[in-house]
Amino acid sequence: MKMKKDNKIVIVGLIIVVILGLIAFFTTRDEDSIDYSNMTNEEIAVVVEEEVNNMVKNDLGEMGERDRMEYYVSSFMKAIENEEYQEAYDMLYDEFKQNYFKTLADFENYVKTKFPSMSSMEYTNIERNGTVYVLWVTISNPLSGKDSSREMNFVIQENDLNDFDLSFSVI
Amino acid sequence: MNFTEVRLKIRHFLRKYKRILIIILIIWAIIFFINIMLKNRNIEPEATTTYDPHTSVIDSGASTPSSLEQPIEDLISEYVGYCNEGNYQKAFNMLSEECRKYGFNDDVEEFMQHVLVRMPTPKEYSIQDYSNIKYGNTRLYIYEIKYTDDLLATGLTNSTYTYTSEKLTFYDTDTGLEMSAGDFIYYEDVKAISENEYLKIDVVSKIVNYSIESYEVTFTNRSNYTIVIADGQETDEAVLVLPNETRNRTDLSEIVLSPQETATITLTFPKFVDDGDISQSLLFSSIRVMEKYSGTGDEIPQETIQSEIDNAIAKFSMTVNVENN
Numbered sequence: 006m007k008m009k010k011d012n013k014i015v016i017v018g019l020i021i022v023v024i025l026g027l028i029a030f031f032t033t034r035d036e037d038s039i040d041y042s043n044m045t046n047e048e049i050a051v052v053v054e055e056e057v058n059n060m061v062k063n064d065l066g067e068m069g070e071r072d073r074m075e076y077y078v079s080s081f082m083k084a085i086e087n088e089e090y091q092e093a094y095d096m097l098y099d100e101f102k103q104n105y106f107k108t109l110a111d112f113e114n115y116v117k118t119k120f121p122s123m124s125s126m127e128y129t130n131i132e133r134n135g136t137v138y139v140l141w142v143t144i145s146n147p148l149s150g151k152d153s154s155r156e157m158n159f160v161i162q163e164n165d166l167n168d169f170d171l172s173f174s175v176i
Numbered sequence: 177m178n179f180t181e182v183r184l185k186i187r188h189f190l191r192k193y194k195r196i197l198i199i200i201l202i203i204w205a206i207i208f209f210i211n212i213m214l215k216n217r218n219i220e221p222e223a224t225t226t227y228d229p230h231t232s233v234i235d236s237g238a239s240t241p242s243s244l245e246q247p248i249e250d251l252i253s254e255y256v257g258y259c260n261e262g263n264y265q266k267a268f269n270m271l272s273e274e275c276r277k278y279g280f281n282d283d284v285e286e287f288m289q290h291v292l293v294r295m296p297t298p299k300e301y302s303i304q305d306y307s308n309i310k311y312g313n314t315r316l317y318i319y320e321i322k323y324t325d326d327l328l329a330t331g332l333t334n335s336t337y338t339y340t341s342e343k344l345t346f347y348d349t350d351t352g353l354e355m356s357a358g359d360f361i362y363y364e365d366v367k368a369i370s371e372n373e374y375l376k377i378d379v380v381s382k383i384v385n386y387s388i389e390s391y392e393v394t395f396t397n398r399s400n401y402t403i404v405i406a407d408g409q410e411t412d413e414a415v416l417v418l419p420n421e422t423r424n425r426t427d428l429s430e431i432v433l434s435p436q437e438t439a440t441i442t443l444t445f446p447k448f449v450d451d452g453d454i455s456q457s458l459l460f461s462s463i464r465v466m467e468k469y470s471g472t473g474d475e476i477p478q479e480t481i482q483s484e485i486d487n488a489i490a491k492f493s494m495t496v497n498v499e500n501n
Contacts, residue, residue, distance in 0.1 A: 015195065018202035025209035032216045066221025073223070100329040132337065133227060135302025137327055139337050158332040166223045172331030 062166045070163075074138045075128050077169050078159050082124055082144075085116050098162070101172035119176065121146035121153060137162050233320075234307035234450050240317050247353050248346050252303055252321060255344070255355070260298040264288040272354040278383050279360030290358050294340040299323035306343060307450035311362055312500065317346045318361070318386065318450065343386045359386040361449050366391070370496040374399045374465050375433075379458060379496045380440070388426065389416065389455060390444045391498065397433035401489055402469040405431035409472060409481060410462035416445040417495070418453040432469070458496045465490040 041049055065073050077096075084093035090113045097106070106112035123146055130141040138161045145154035158174040190197070230245045232238040240248065251270065258267035268276065268287045280287045306320040324339045345356040356362075361384040368379045376396040383390045397403045406413035407430045414431065415422040423445045431441060447455065467489050470476050 015198050015202070018199065018206075022202055022205040022209065025206060025213070029209045029212040029216070032213060063221050066223070070223075070225045098328045100326065101331055104329060105331075105333070133225075134322055134324055134327070134339065135229070135304075136225075136227060137300075137302070137324075139327060139332065158337070160327045160331050162328055163223055163225075166221055170328060172328050174331050175333040 058167065065166045070133070070138070071131050073163065073166075074131060074140055074159075074161050077161055077163070077171060078128075078140060078142060079126065081159075081171055082120075082126060085120055086123060090116065096169070096171045098160075098170040098172045105175050115175070120144075121149070123148060229303050230305050232305050232307050238308040240305055240308070244317070244346070244348060244353065248317065248319065249303070251346070251353060251355055252301070252319070252344060255357070256295075256299070256301050256321070256323075259291050259295050264291060267291070270355055272356050274363045275356035275358070275360045278363045279356060279358050279385075287358070294342055295323050297325070299340075300326050309450050314347050316361065319344045319346065361386060364500060366498050368496050368498055370494045371398075372492070372494070374401075374490060374492075375403055375405075375463060375494065377458075377460065377494055377496050379498055382455075382498065384449055387446065387448050388444050389447045390442050391416075391458060392440060392442050393458070393496075394438065394440045395431065395433055396438045397436055399465055400435045402435065402466045403433045404464045404466055404469060405433070405460050406462075407432060407472045409485065413460065413462050414443060415459050415461070416447065416455055417457045417459050418447070418455060420453070422459065423447060430472070454499060456497070456499050458498055459493065460495075461493040463492055463494060464488040 041052070044052070065076065068076065081093055081096050084090070084096070091109060093116070094102070094106070094109050094112050097112075102112075106115065121144065124144050125147045127143040127145075128140060129143060132139045140159045140161065142157050142159055143154050144157055155176075160172045161169055163169045230240040230242075230248075255267055255270050258264070258270070264287060265284055268280070268284045271279070271287075276282055276287075280290065300323070302322050302324075304320050304322075306318045309316050309318065320341055321344055322339045322341045324337075325335065327337070342357060343359045343361075345361050347354050364382050364384070366379045366382050370377045375398060376394075378394040378396070380392040380394055382392070395403075395405065406428070408428060412422060412424065415424055426444045426446055431439075433439060443458070445455075447453070464485060465488055466484060467487055468484050470480055470484060472481055
């Protein structure tokens, strides 16, 4: 018995719908397939950190380059404010560390004496030279008034989203 | 219309358009599922920047062909490497024969001085395709190289943000990429002549740098009188003619020929190679064949100067076509 042409179209269409539906179902299931029940606390912490990092990367991916550079400087300053000196130290460019802060202790001593415990930042200018960005930043302590403000340069090279090397003008 | 009639009408409609409705439903379902899949697609976010080293700054629609990008980057890296090491001879040898000859007079010392002005100490560099132009059948890729200290290593401690720069030009040949430095772009044999009974003007050649054009011109005075081509007494005495304007020389020195004298002089005009204008001719608009010429120094009274001009044997202008056909 010959099938009508319209019926053939309908059957082929239905098969496509079923296939697409199955693909959509499985891809959606894969996305949510992280099973935390068999993980140790450390493993969960790693996964969560990775998730957070991915979220930050997604946010950074939607930003323009100027905003991203300002975010990196803010991250550095925030780490100092939170006394997470190792984290801030790790952001520094290796040769810069060799030149000015050979050890974490050197860096910690410096920022404790030179950086305000609480800082507000005003980004006055940014220039790109190839893959290197130079930022002009006015840093002040909001609790100490305008007299506390200090002009600084930050130099940043972005290797990838949320992966960067940084240096700053040491005084 | 009662309920039964409405029901019958709907039933009739569904029977009549059953296939079309099913097809619409299938299309909707396909779009729905494709949408879900696209939404779940794992797109890796990228760090977008405005830095595109191989797209021209002057004309964002023009780029270096991708096959030349890496060779150009390699040449620049090698060139800057040699300069940083102080190996000027090797850097000089990388330049095209034309550039060495007409840009630096085949003199490595001259080249070294050029480098030391820009790179007195070892420098980091960045590159940017500045403009792409055509000369004859050859496409020239002009890159701007910015030299800086290692900004990341110092964080600009005790220093300010400064850089030096130069234009490096590249063009492809059968034997590989050729490179020019020091803003030198190209050399051209012009060999254009204009002459009359008093004067022969022979434009021998021109050297095109990024922001200037220099013409080597031989003037031959065929008369037994002094011929004044330019001495500052008239306006626009020796100019470069462009389609919509003329340009005066950068150096307004006198061009005065004694009787039967032949002199070769370089005339230099400000002109950016990528401004879109084509140099058409050299115009000498106030040539004077002087019966008597006392010069134009401060010690010469203005009346004497004017009187000598008024009594000139002949006054005329001459144009020499320099357009590359």
